[in-house]
Amino acid sequence: MVDIFRHFAKYADVTHRPPKPAQFKSQAAVFKALAHPGRLLMVHELSHGERCVCELAALVGSEMSTVSKHLSQLKQAGIVDDEKRGAQVFYRLKTPCVMNFFQCVTSVRTEVAKEESAAWQ
Amino acid sequence: MVDIFRHFAKYADVTHRPPKPAQFKSQAAVFKALAHPGRLLMVHELSHGERCVCELAALVGSEMSTVSKHLSQLKQAGIVDDEKRGAQVFYRLKTPCVMNFFQCVTSVRTEVAKEESAAWQ
DNA sequence: TAGGTATTTGGCTAAATCGCCAAGGGTTGC
DNA sequence: GCAACCCTTGGCGATTTAGCCAAATACCTA
Numbered sequence: 192m193v194d195i196f197r198h199f200a201k202y203a204d205v206t207h208r209p210p211k212p213a214q215f216k217s218q219a220a221v222f223k224a225l226a227h228p229g230r231l232l233m234v235h236e237l238s239h240g241e242r243c244v245c246e247l248a249a250l251v252g253s254e255m256s257t258v259s260k261h262l263s264q265l266k267q268a269g270i271v272d273d274e275k276r277g278a279q280v281f282y283r284l285k286t287p288c289v290m291n292f293f294q295c296v297t298s299v300r301t302e303v304a305k306e307e308s309a310a311w312q
Numbered sequence: 313m314v315d316i317f318r319h320f321a322k323y324a325d326v327t328h329r330p331p332k333p334a335q336f337k338s339q340a341a342v343f344k345a346l347a348h349p350g351r352l353l354m355v356h357e358l359s360h361g362e363r364c365v366c367e368l369a370a371l372v373g374s375e376m377s378t379v380s381k382h383l384s385q386l387k388q389a390g391i392v393d394d395e396k397r398g399a400q401v402f403y404r405l406k407t408p409c410v411m412n413f414f415q416c417v418t419s420v421r422t423e424v425a426k427e428e429s430a431a432w433q
Numbered sequence: 434t435a436g437g438t439a440t441t442t443g444g445c446t447a448a449a450t451c452g453c454c455a456a457g458g459g460t461t462g463c
Numbered sequence: 464g465c466a467a468c469c470c471t472t473g474g475c476g477a478t479t480t481a482g483c484c485a486a487a488t489a490c491c492t493a
Contacts, residue, residue, distance in 0.1 A: 214421075215349040215356070221417045222352070226344035227481090228336040235336070244440060257482050259441055269424035278439050278490040286423065288416040295409040296342045300335075302407065303390035348451090365470060378452050380471055399460040399469045 224268035225292070229253060230261050233282075237271060238290050241283035345389035346413070350374060351382050354403075358392060359411050362404040 225231060229251045236242060236250055248258040262282055265271040272285040284290075346352060350372040357363055357371055369379040383403055386392040393406040405411075 214418075215352040217421045218414065218417045219347050219349045219352050221420055222343050222413075223347035226340050226347040228340045229481095231336040231340050231343070245438090254483060255440070256442080256484080260481085263441085269420045275440090275489090280440060286416065286420050288419065291416060292343075292413055293339065295407065295412060296339045297335075298409065299342050299390045299407045300338050366468090375453060376470065377454080377472080381452090384471085396459090396470090401470065 221268045221270065224264050224270055227261065230265060233261065234265065234270065234284065234289065237282060237284045238287070241281045243279040243281050342389045342391065345385050345391055348382065351386060354382065355386065355391065355405065355410065358403060358405045359408070362402045364400040364402050
């Protein structure tokens with residue numbers, strides 16, 4: 192039987208934490224916030240600069256209340272930050288490194304698409 | 313009124329595609345596959361090398377049927393690949409660049425934790 | 434103060450997800 | 464063959480998520 196904990200035990204030694212995956216739950220929350228086409232579109236748009244809620248609502252074509260909840264999720268995950276100026280609330284990317292994901296994800300998807308098209312041959 | 317499509321129109325010009333967010337749906341599927349603590353733990357483990365299903369099931373402490381479905385999701389998203397050898401099925405990371413996510417996500421979470429601890433002062 | 438705009442929150446229903454159990458298929462070894 | 468093991472699939476109830484509407488809140492202007 193292989194010792195499946197050998198790598199994880201090494202990790203636990205470094206962090207001085209029990210091998211319980213609490214940090215994975217926290218990290219999963221970030222990915223969960225990005226796991227929605229509309230929210231992904233908003234993040235992409237925010238990479239060009241800050242936007243108010245009404246602009247993003249028009250972009251994704253949903254109710255403003257829906258968009259507001261999506262932005263709340265992104266804020267909760269630590270991906271965006273908001274600032275109220277007058278009657279409007281402007282959102283901006285908090286951690287631009289999130290945009291680095293897109294290149295990798297795109298490569299993943301193009302690889303998948305390549306295989307799917309090959310399956311039709 | 314601000315022209316909310318100015319940036320998106322530019323993007324559409326480059327890609328020669330309509331501004332419909334079909335690619336965002338595809339990308340969201342990748343993030344959705346990573347949006348689970350158990351799957352994240354498995355991906356992390358697979359970054360050290362290939363593992364069979366029973367090893368991963370013991371690692372996350374779930375039924376093998378549950379783990380098998382999780383791995384199926386990761387495979388569907390193009391993140392992992394599988395190979396059957398004898399009675400066992402080994403999974404491995406297909407796109408190691410996925411691991412680049414973790415550093416950024418960790419920075420996001422530590423930033424959030426910093427703010428949360430500051431809120432207790 | 435009243436009215437219009439911008440945003441958030443609550444509530445509701447439909448849909449998706451999760452994890453378990455049971456059942457089935459494939460492989461190894463006796 | 465057949466028993467044991469590895470893995471996948473189907474199905475089920477419980478939980479979560481999505482998106483709309485309505486209501487509440489905050490701000491600006493007249």
